[in-house]
Amino acid sequence: IGTEIVAKSSPDGYTILNTSSSHASLPVVSKSLGYDPVKDFQPITLIANSVGFIVAVRGDFPAKNLQEFLQEAKANPGKYNYGSGGVGNVMQFAAEFFNTSAGIKLQHIPFKGVGQAITELLAGRIDVVxxxxxxxxxxxxxxxxxxxxxxxxxxxxxxxxxxxxxxxxLKGFTYIPFYGYWYPAGVPKEYVVRMRNEIAKVLEQPDAKKAFLDQGFDVVGSTPEEFARIVTAEIELNRKLAQTIDFSEK
Incomplete structure (x- = not known):
């Protein structure tokens, strides 16, 4: 809802969208979005990248490292599962990219949020998060x-x-969610440049870097052009994945 509100806002520089990698995944899984993730927004800057997602398994899983885990999963396709924060959630995208890269098939179990998925993992009722x-x-x-x-x-x-x-x-596999700022499309370029530069100054401060790192993020502060390329590329990757994976609600 918030993203759609920003998309339809006046391009006067007073309304900004702060959102995550979901900006590149939701358009792939939802047919009813009231906005275009590229055409309706003007990128300002990629604020920060996640330090990464962790491949975690239940405490009694019969493997000691990633290689043993992959061997077990390959030997038993479809036997093991993973939990996510919901259908189309970035956790599902991460796990399905992982499946594809590793040549395995973990079954998806969607939950209503990451907290519920982790609770089930702690209880040993699912295998992977x-x-x-x-x-x-x-x-x-x-x-x-x-x-x-x-x-x-x-x-x-x-x-x-x-x-x-x-x-x-697992060669060639990374998954690094991001957070960034957007204006609605049509904001004058000088506003975009000024806002990006002011944000970059804040991100250079040690206290800001520490605050982000404490929350699991490394600050970036990209240019608008760099951010646009990153988002466009991620949308394309997600669309290619969605051609082979069913992201619809069951």
Whole structure:
């Protein structure tokens, strides 16, 4: 609803959209959006990238690392499942990209939010969650669930011994959700440039970087053009995935 409101707002520079990678996934799974994710918005800047999603499994899963997990999943296609925050949620996209890259088939179980999915993982009623590191971290530290890898290009300082998916043997796979700012389309260029520059100044401050990192994000502060390319490319990747995966409600 908020995104549609911004899309239809006056391009006077007073209304800004702050949203996540869902901006690139919702158009793929929803036929009833009241806006176009590209044509109706003017990118300002990519604020921050996630430190990555963590590939986490129930505590008694019969594998000690990612390679053993993949071997088990390949030997038993369709036996194991993963939970997400809902149909079309970025967690589902992460897991389906993981499925495709690894050549496995984890069955999808959608829940009403990431919290419910993690609760089911802790209880051992589902096998896998590929979700936000900052949300999974407390449960990993308690030892109630196991982590095999993080989906970023570099390790997370919070878990320096946790390998990236690339390091763990799944070559070429990363999944890095983002947050960014958009204006509605039609905002004068000088407004866009000024807003981006002011945001960049804030993101350069150590306190801002720490605040984002504490929430599981690395600050970026891209140009509008860089952000536009990133979003367009992600929408295209999501659309290609949706040609082979059913993202509809059952």
């Amino acid at each position: 590929i979700g936000p590191g900052v949300v999974l971290a407390p449960h990993l530290k308690s030892g109630r669930i196991k982590a095999f890898a993080i989906t970023a290009k570099k390790r997370w300082v919070e878990f320096p011994d946790l390998p990236t998916t690339e390091e763990a043997g």
